[in-house]
Amino acid sequence: MSGLSETERLGLKKILSLMTTGDLMSLSDTVTNKVIVVENVSEAMETILSFSRNAEELLKRRKVQRDMIFKYLAKEGVMMPPNSDKHQLVKRTLELWSSAQVDDTVTRRPRASDSRDIKEGFDPLVLAHQFCQWFFQLLNSQNPSLGQQPQEWGPQHFWPDVRLQLASRAAIEQRDELQGAEVVSLRLLALTRGERLLFCPNLEPHGLKALASPHGLVLVGVAGTIHRDSACLGIFEQIFGLIRLPLDKNSWKIKFIKLKIRGQDALPGMEVTAPALSYTSSELQHLCNS
CATH class of the missing domain: 3.10.450.50 (Nuclear Transport Factor 2; Chain: A,)
Known part of the structure; x- marks a missing residue:
């Protein structure tokens, strides 16, 4: 089951909230191998987080698009060069979450x-x-x-x-x-x-x-x-x-x-x-x- 920290869960929820309902349901099927049937967006999000082994694995999923991660970082006050590739954005996001300074001051x-x-x-x-x-x-x-x-x-x-x-x-x-x-x-x-x-x-x-x-x-x-x-x-x-x-x-x-x-x-x-x-x-x- 999930090995996500509370900081990672909060951050991933913000990124997942940028996905369409269809993509979220599809990602839930992929992550659970269609073993779990979800009824709504909230259930899909919780299921995805519960069945993801770690944050990096989830961020690298195809449905988690580069632009979503870029927009998330910008909202958190982390401005990346617009030509950054997905790998760079994933790396910076993981650094942000693992930093000792990641607490309420990051978002407020x-x-x-x-x-x-x-x-x-x-x-x-x-x-x-x-x-x-x-x-x-x-x-x-x-x-x-x-x-x-x-x-x-x-x-x-x-x-x-x-x-x-x-x-x-x-x-x-x-x-x-x-x-x-x-x-x-x-x-x-x-x-x-x-x-x-x-x-x-x-x-x-x-x-x-x-x-x-x-x-x-x-x-x-x-x-x-x-x-x-x-x-x-x-x-x-x-x-x-x-x-x-x-x-x-x-x-x-x-x-x-x-x-x-x-x-x-x-x-x-x-x-x-x-x-x-x-x-x-x-x-x-x-x-x-x-």
């Missing part, structure tokens, strides 16, 4: 003002990793092409005088500089909800940097790819300035953002699958002190 990230850090021996890189997972899951959830319920986006995640510097280079170069929580929040929202962009951050060491100033500012720098539907449009680099709320040592809001976007045509010969952050530590230090 805290608000920016709730981002947690280690009180003793504070590590800015730990905060940077947690913040980027939270921020990009929240921002991407506003994209209607994902077909998911948007999470709570708004000016509450920013300091009132937050600044946004946006530089975009594709066929033409555009620059925006905005100030104020409401207008910055709306401008970023326009990228995902309006332009239907998906941001896929590279949280590996070469794509993520962090620095803390003695004055309480934490700089987070991250690189990644930008997608629309199945097309990779280019890469982005984003620098966040984070400051704690004065009455809560575990709460942070965004003080400033520098966002650079480069389209594919502005990247001759560059590998865009896992871009590295081009800012050096000394450049980040300069930003920290300015």
Whole structure:
């Protein structure tokens, strides 16, 4: 019988719920060798989970299509390159489930003002990793092409005088500089909800940097790819300035953002699958002190 963990069961239920009723019934027949007759979708799902030896075996079934796994990962805040094959998606899904961090925070990230850090021996890189997972899951959830319920986006995640510097280079170069929580929040929202962009951050060491100033500012720098539907449009680099709320040592809001976007045509010969952050530590230090 099934050797699935509770985390795997919950994840597989979400993936199975993306299947048509016909495919679900057919998969139940395949898994049980038609020994068990099911009456409805709920019974089919439970039967499939009970008779699957492990999560990998079930994910590799033909009826569990690549696009279902891709959509599941996106809803969980794990953005994969759109050209990822099924094998890569299965591997990433199993990693997600086996990770010690897979708990409620995977599906329900805290608000920016709730981002947690280690009180003793504070590590800015730990905060940077947690913040980027939270921020990009929240921002991407506003994209209607994902077909998911948007999470709570708004000016509450920013300091009132937050600044946004946006530089975009594709066929033409555009620059925006905005100030104020409401207008910055709306401008970023326009990228995902309006332009239907998906941001896929590279949280590996070469794509993520962090620095803390003695004055309480934490700089987070991250690189990644930008997608629309199945097309990779280019890469982005984003620098966040984070400051704690004065009455809560575990709460942070965004003080400033520098966002650079480069389209594919502005990247001759560059590998865009896992871009590295081009800012050096000394450049980040300069930003920290300015």
